[in-house]
Amino acid sequence: MQEATVAEQSNKIFTDVKEVEITRAIANEFHDVLIDRADSDVIIIGAGPAGLTASRELSNMGFKVLVIEQNNYLGGGYWLGGYMMNPVTVREPAQKIWDELGVPYKKVADGLYLTPGPHAVSKLIAAACDAGVKFLQLTKFDDLVLKNGRVAGIVVNWMPVSALPRNITCVDPVALEAKIIIDASGHDSVAVKRLVDRGLAKWKGMEPMHVNDGEEHVVHKTGEVYPGLVAAGMSVTETHGLARMGPTFGSMLYSGKKAAEITAAKIKELER
Numbered sequence: 001m002q003e004a005t006v007a008e009q010s011n012k013i014f015t016d017v018k019e020v021e022i023t024r025a026i027a028n029e030f031h032d033v034l035i036d037r038a039d040s041d042v043i044i045i046g047a048g049p050a051g052l053t054a055s056r057e058l059s060n061m062g063f064k065v066l067v068i069e070q071n072n073y074l075g076g077g078y079w080l081g082g083y084m085m086n087p088v089t090v091r092e093p094a095q096k097i098w099d100e101l102g103v104p105y106k107k108v109a110d111g112l113y114l115t116p117g118p119h120a121v122s123k124l125i126a127a128a129c130d131a132g133v134k135f136l137q138l139t140k141f142d143d144l145v146l147k148n149g150r151v152a153g154i155v156v157n158w159m160p161v162s163a164l165p166r167n168i169t170c171v172d173p174v175a176l177e178a179k180i181i182i183d184a185s186g187h188d189s190v191a192v193k194r195l196v197d198r199g200l201a202k203w204k205g206m207e208p209m210h211v212n213d214g215e216e217h218v219v220h221k222t223g224e225v226y227p228g229l230v231a232a233g234m235s236v237t238e239t240h241g242l243a244r245m246g247p248t249f250g251s252m253l254y255s256g257k258k259a260a261e262i263t264a265a266k267i268k269e270l271e272r
Helices: 006-010 019-037 049-060 095-101 117-131 159-163 190-197 211-221 234-240 250-270
Strands: 039-045 065-068 087-091 106-109 112-116 134-136 139-147 150-158 174-183 223-226 229-231
Touching (some): 019 039, 019 134, 039 150, 039 250, 049 065, 049 117, 049 250, 065 174, 087 095, 087 250, 095 117, 112 117, 139 159, 174 190, 174 250, 190 223, 190 229, 211 234, 229 234
Parallel strands (some): 039 065, 065 134
Antiparallel strands (some): 087 112, 106 112, 139 150, 223 229
16 A cells, blocks of 8 residues: 655544444444443333423433434424425424524414424434433334333334345344333324233324314323323324324424423332
């Protein structure tokens, strides 16, 4: 290999690092997170606006929080408003949460506020990271851990495994434990549906759009649907048969906050 000249070395921008050091750094950090958060206070399924808000609130309270997300990106549908147009809206008083996060916005009508989705969601993701939340992306919920009549964890697998033909591969999932699980998986409401499959919970599916009605009820109905399992965000809408609210996100943010408050109280009850 040709050696760099003195003139070329003096113009170097970046420090020399071995490729293997980069590989080891990534693998060690991922391993550390997986080992530490395999047993968490709270595991949240889904990194949309409700899940991210709940994760930030709980981590700020001092709880060890892990969020799993089946996509390679965080934020769910919060990047876009409706019809592939990226401005997102909230109704008063949800703009106060944007104030907490430092999201700039404008008032477009009485009680209605608007901001670019990428700005709002990137602030929310950064706030969750700053609070100490850890994430596992491309991680798919597979099942629940049930012990002594309550949800005690989740079973997960690497997302691409589900895309492989069943007849050529069989990769067993692994389990993660937590004191409380929050189902913030959106319309999929994956954890609630696993309970429904076993006759342990009921699921009604979403009703037609009614923004005012839907946003109010999704916050009021946010709560524990089975011992150890709290529903938040659109999972609440689907579980309780509430009206859809379309591309306005105030109830997602408020549902996340309420889910965090309920979860914190439930953990304190367990520790008594």
